[in-house]
Every structure is written in structure tokens, then in C-alpha cells.
Amino acid sequence: MAANAVESEWKVELLANLKNYDEIFIAALTKDVDAHTRSMLQIVEVVGPSLTSPEVSARQEALRVIVGVVDSLKRDTLEEIEVARLTDFFVNRLQDQQTLFGLTIKGLLALIHMKHFQGSSGVSILDNLATDGFVHSLTRQDRLNVYILFEMLVDRFGQDLEKMGSNSLMRYISVMDGEHEPRNLLIVFRTMVKIVSQFEIDPITETAFDVVACYFPIDFTPTVQEDVESKLKDTLVAGLRRCLTASPKFAKYCLPLILEKLQSDSNDAKVSFFSFFIFVLHYFRLVCLFPYLCMPPLVLPFVCLPVCRLPICLPTCRSAETIYISGWLFVYYIFVCCLFVLSVCLLSVSMFAVQFV
Numbered sequence: 001m002a003a004n005a006v007e008s009e010w011k012v013e014l015l016a017n018l019k020n021y022d023e024i025f026i027a028a029l030t031k032d033v034d035a036h037t038r039s040m041l042q043i044v045e046v047v048g049p050s051l052t053s054p055e056v057s058a059r060q061e062a063l064r065v066i067v068g069v070v071d072s073l074k075r076d077t078l079e080e081i082e083v084a085r086l087t088d089f090f091v092n093r094l095q096d097q098q099t100l101f102g103l104t105i106k107g108l109l110a111l112i113h114m115k116h117f118q119g120s121s122g123v124s125i126l127d128n129l130a131t132d133g134f135v136h137s138l139t140r141q142d143r144l145n146v147y148i149l150f151e152m153l154v155d156r157f158g159q160d161l162e163k164m165g166s167n168s169l170m171r172y173i174s175v176m177d178g179e180h181e182p183r184n185l186l187i188v189f190r191t192m193v194k195i196v197s198q199f200e201i202d203p204i205t206e207t208a209f210d211v212v213a214c215y216f217p218i219d220f221t222p223t224v225q226e227d228v229e230s231k232l233k234d235t236l237v238a239g240l241r242r243c244l245t246a247s248p249k250f251a252k253y254c255l256p257l258i259l260e261k262l263q264s265d266s267n268d269a270k271v272s273f274f275s276f277f278i279f280v281l282h283y284f285r286l287v288c289l290f291p292y293l294c295m296p297p298l299v300l301p302f303v304c305l306p307v308c309r310l311p312i313c314l315p316t317c318r319s320a321e322t323i324y325i326s327g328w329l330f331v332y333y334i335f336v337c338c339l340f341v342l343s344v345c346l347l348s349v350s351m352f353a354v355q356f357v
Contacts, residue, residue: 011046018050018061026065030072040082043069044089056097063093063100067107073114080116087111087121091128102142109145112152119160122153126161126171135175144184146175151191158198165200173204173211182220182232189239196246209253212243216257217272241276245283254280 017025032038043066044051050062070086078086090111093104108125111117129135135146150172154161161168172195176188192212195201201208218236244254258280261273 014043014046014065015050018047018058018065021061021064021068023068026068026072030069033069034074034077036077040066040070040073040078040086044086056099059096060100060103063103063107067103067110070107071110073110075113076115078111078114078116080118083111083114083116084118084121087117087124091124094128098137101138102145105142105145105149109149109152112149112156117156119157122157123160123164125149126153126164126168129171129175136178140181140184143179143181144187147179147184147187147191150175151187151194154191154194154198158194162199166203168199169195169201169208170204173208177211182236185215185236186239189236189243192243193239193246196243196250201247201249205247205249206253209244209250212240213253213257215240216244216276217261241279244276245280248284251280251284254284 013025014029029038029043033040033043047062047065050058053059053062087108090104090107093100093107096104112122129146129149135143138146164171172191176192179185179188189212192208196208218233218240220233220236244250244257255277258273258277
């Protein structure tokens with residue numbers, strides 16, 4: 001009888017906490033779950049009626065308590081079955097009102113950290129996140145949490161996500177496309193590099209390239225002193241370059257992109273494009289580029305550009321003298337590629353002629 005009274009008192013206190021969120025009570029509840037005297041499934045069952053309430057505020061209050069406890073648990077507290085059921089619970093919450101989306105993502109982030117979280121659950125999250133999410137209209141912080149979630153899944157369960165083929169990349173594109181906040185773009189670019197370099201991208205290679213190419217060149221001027229001191233723009237430029245060169249399959253799209261951007265009237269912009277060109281030469285093998293390097297529209301602008309205006313762009317560039325040498329380096333590459341193509345043509349003609357001798 002006493003046990004029933006204690007249980008009833010606990011349920012009443014838990015329900016009362018929905019209206020008046022008490023961090024002390026949440027801490028005590030977390031301690032009970034860590035000690036296995038309570039379970040997360042018990043908590044979800046008690047607040048169940050509020051989770052199905054027609055009032056959004058009631059559902060939000062119940063979800064806040066659940067997320068508060070899950071977010072504070074030790075990594076090894078929940079068993080595999082509990083993690084799986086809670087993941088299904090939060091995935092279903094993704095279909096709820098937009099005001100609950102931020103809390104739901106926070107709960108999923110907490111679960112991904114759990115020791116017994118499985119990669120198959122990560123695939124389910126990606127499928128539903130891209131389908132049911134309101135990512136583009138979320139707050140900056142909530143969007144950032146979505147990108148962090150993606151990166152964590154890629155880092156921890158890359159092999160499981162790889163089974164999705166190009167679908168994992170398509171899910172990510174549908175989530176990040178249109179992001180404009182500089183600090184969010186830092187993780188967007190970083191995660192894109194990981195996905196493109198690890199997963200299959202063939203069916204949507206051009207789409208993936210175009211999504212990040214729309215940010216080139218970076219048009220951002222830091223206005224906050226913190227951003228200036230942290231060299232945020234330089235970090236963004238470096239991140240975007242890594243995205244555009246993340247896969248050898250992007251090589252054939254890089255040079256047409258540079259040619260397109262060369263139509264700009266700004267000399268500074270043109271120097272930026274040439275700087276990116278040297279970066280491309282540094283990261284891609286010439287065999288990937290030589291069919292495009294010999295295009296007259298690409299060669300002539302480089303020949304006409306004063307080499308001394310080129311900025312530092314290669315990792316080995318450390319002085320003004322090195323900048324000057326590197327400026328001529330890509331012209332040399334173009335010359336070598338032209339000779340290579342000419343040699344192949346002459347060899348082909350010679351072999352063809354021998355057959356008729």
C-alpha cells in the first residue's frame with residue numbers, strides 16, 4: 001500500500017512539473033533513471049496524455065520534461081531497446097508543430113550520444129528529418145543543431161549511412177540548401193565534405209556541386225569584432241574550397257564555374273577566381289583537368305593577368321617571391337597539358353599510319 005502511495009505521489013509530482021518546469025526535480029528524476037529505479041519509458045507513459053493533447057503548449061511542456069531528462073543521462077544508462085523506442089518517439093514528434101521541432105532535435109542529439117544508439121535508427125532519423133522537417137524556417141540555433149545531428153551521424157555511423165547510397169547526400173542537400181548564416185555554413189561545408197568524400201554521389205554529382213557552387217565566391221563582410229578577429233571569412237572561403245574539391249568527380253565542374261564567374265567586372269573578384277584555380281590545380285590530378293585546361297577561353301585570361309597580383313593560395317606559399325613563382329605555375333601546367341594532348345594526338349596518328357604501311 002505504501003509503495004502505491006509513493007508511486008502515485010511521484011506521478012502527481014511529475015505531472016505538476018509539466019506546468020512549472022523545475023530543474024531540481026528534473027535532476028532528481030535523471031538520477032533515478034541513471035540508478036534504474038525509474039525508466040524513461042515510465043516517464044513517457046505518465047506524460048502520455050499531455051503528449052497527445054490538442055493544445056500545442058501542453059505537448060511542448062511534456063516534451064520539454066522528456067528531453068530534459070534524456071539530455072542529462074549518462075551515456076550508458078539506456079539499453080538498446082530503450083534507445084530504439086525513444087528514437088521512434090522523437091522521430092514521430094518530427095511530424096508535430098514547428099514550435100516543437102527544436103526540442104525534438106535536441107532530444108535526438110542526446111540519444112545519438114548514447115552508447116547503445118544503432119546506425120539503423122540514424123537512417124530512420126535522416127529519412128524523416130528531410131521529409132517532415134521545417135528546417136528552412138527554423139531559428140538559427142535550431143538549424144545549427146540539425147547540421148550537428150547530421151555530422152554526428154556521419155561520423156559515428158558512416159557505414160550504415162553508406163548503404164543509403166546517394167540518398168544520404170540528397171537528404172542532406174534538402175536540409176542545408178539555402179542556408180545563409182556564416183557560422184552555420186562552417187559546419188554545413190565541413191559535413192558536405194565528409195559526405196561527398198565517403199558516400200556514393202554519382203547520380204546527383206552535378207546537383208551536389210551546384211548546391212555549394214552557389215556560395216562561390218564568398219560574399220561576406222564581418223561586422224562583429226569577434227568575427228573579424230577569428231577570421232571567419234577566411235575560414236568560410238577555405239571550407240567552401242574544400243567542398244568544391246571534395247571529390248575528383250567535381251573536377252569537370254570547377255573550371256566551367258571559374259569561366260562563368262570570370263564575367264564579373266570586379267578585378268578583385270577575378271583575382272579570387274584565379275586564386276581558386278590554383279587551389280584546384282593543387283588538389284586535382286592533371287589527368288582530371290587537362291580536357292578543360294586547353295580551352296582558349298580559359299587560357300587567354302590567365303595569360304593576360306598580371307601574375308604579381310595573385311594572392312597566397314597554395315599551402316606552400318610563404319613569401320611574396322613564392323607568390324610570384326606560383327602565379328606562373330598554373331600557366332606552366334596549361335602549357336604541359338597542351339603538349340600532352342598534342343603528343344597523344346601525334347602518337348595516335350602514327351599508330352594509325354603504321355597499320356597501313
